[in-house]
Amino acid sequence: MRDRGVLIAIEGLDGSGKTTHARILNENLRRYGYNSEYTKEPSIGKIGSFIQSMILYGNIMTEPTVEALLFAADRVDHIKSFVEPSLRQGRIIISDRYVYSSLAYQGARGVDLKWLRNINEFAPKADISFYIDVPPEVALSRKRGTKSVFERLDFQTRVRNIYLEFARAKELHLISGNNPLNRVQEELLSSVENFLR
Numbered sequence: 503m504r505d506r507g508v509l510i511a512i513e514g515l516d517g518s519g520k521t522t523h524a525r526i527l528n529e530n531l532r533r534y535g536y537n538s539e540y541t542k543e544p545s546i547g548k549i550g551s552f553i554q555s556m557i558l559y560g561n562i563m564t565e566p567t568v569e570a571l572l573f574a575a576d577r578v579d580h581i582k583s584f585v586e587p588s589l590r591q592g593r594i595i596i597s598d599r600y601v602y603s604s605l606a607y608q609g610a611r612g613v614d615l616k617w618l619r620n621i622n623e624f625a626p627k628a629d630i631s632f633y634i635d636v637p638p639e640v641a642l643s644r645k646r647g648t649k650s651v652f653e654r655l656d657f658q659t660r661v662r663n664i665y666l667e668f669a670r671a672k673e674l675h676l677i678s679g680n681n682p683l684n685r686v687q688e689e690l691l692s693s694v695e696n697f698l699r
């Protein structure tokens with residue numbers, strides 16, 4: 503294990519399989535003896551919980567820039583309280599959503615991408631950022647339960663287009679999430695193992 507740890511981000515639309523795959527990847531890495539840990543954004547901290555209850559499921563529509571600043575504030579919290587200390591201990595951190603979620607989601611609400619990058623500049627760059635690509639229709643049809651404010655077909659289509667741009671620019675490592683679960687996981691795991699070697 504390297505002494506600085508490794509940060510892996512898992513990105514994708516709502517229902518694309520991020521949580522499922524981040525958790526299985528974490529279990530697989532631990533089974534191979536790595537000191538890895540699952541985490542997510544919005545975080546479980548105070549600002550993250552506020553975002554979860556008020557923005558995502560509370561129907562409080564704010565200016566998209568306010569939304570972007572709230573997600574960035576939660577990210578500071580998450581990084582200071584959990585991500586950085588864990589990386590200093592040499593662990594592998596798997597983050598279910600990270601900076602590219604802000605770029606894609608608030609970008610899809612019309613916020614300038616350059617400004618979004620600027621307000622997230624404090625965030626350590628992930629060593630690998632995966633984007634699990636699934637057509638919005640498929641992703642949304644997998645979701646059960648109450649929908650968040652972002653779970654609409656037209657909006658998810660815009661989010662996907664931004665993610666795809668970053669994948670084309672090689673900022674994101676695209677994995678097709680349309681394949682069976684075990685195939686998707688194999689691809690993720692082999693990319694991570696290549697990186698760790």
Ligand SMILES: Nc1ncnc2c1ncn2[C@@H]1O[C@H](COP(=O)(O)OP(=O)(O)OP(=O)(O)O)[C@@H](O)[C@H]1O
Nearest residue numbers: 515516517518519520521522644679681682683686
């Ligand atoms: N490759 C796949 N094939 C079929 N079903 C899948 C696949 N990947 C995930 N699923 C299923 O899709 C559903 C949604 O997956 P998951 O909750 O992991 O998505 P998510 O990206 O974390 O969503 P959210 O953004 O809302 O948190 C789950 O029931 C999961 O088992």
Ligand SMILES: [Mg+2]
Nearest residue numbers: 520521522598
């Ligand atoms: Mg999830």
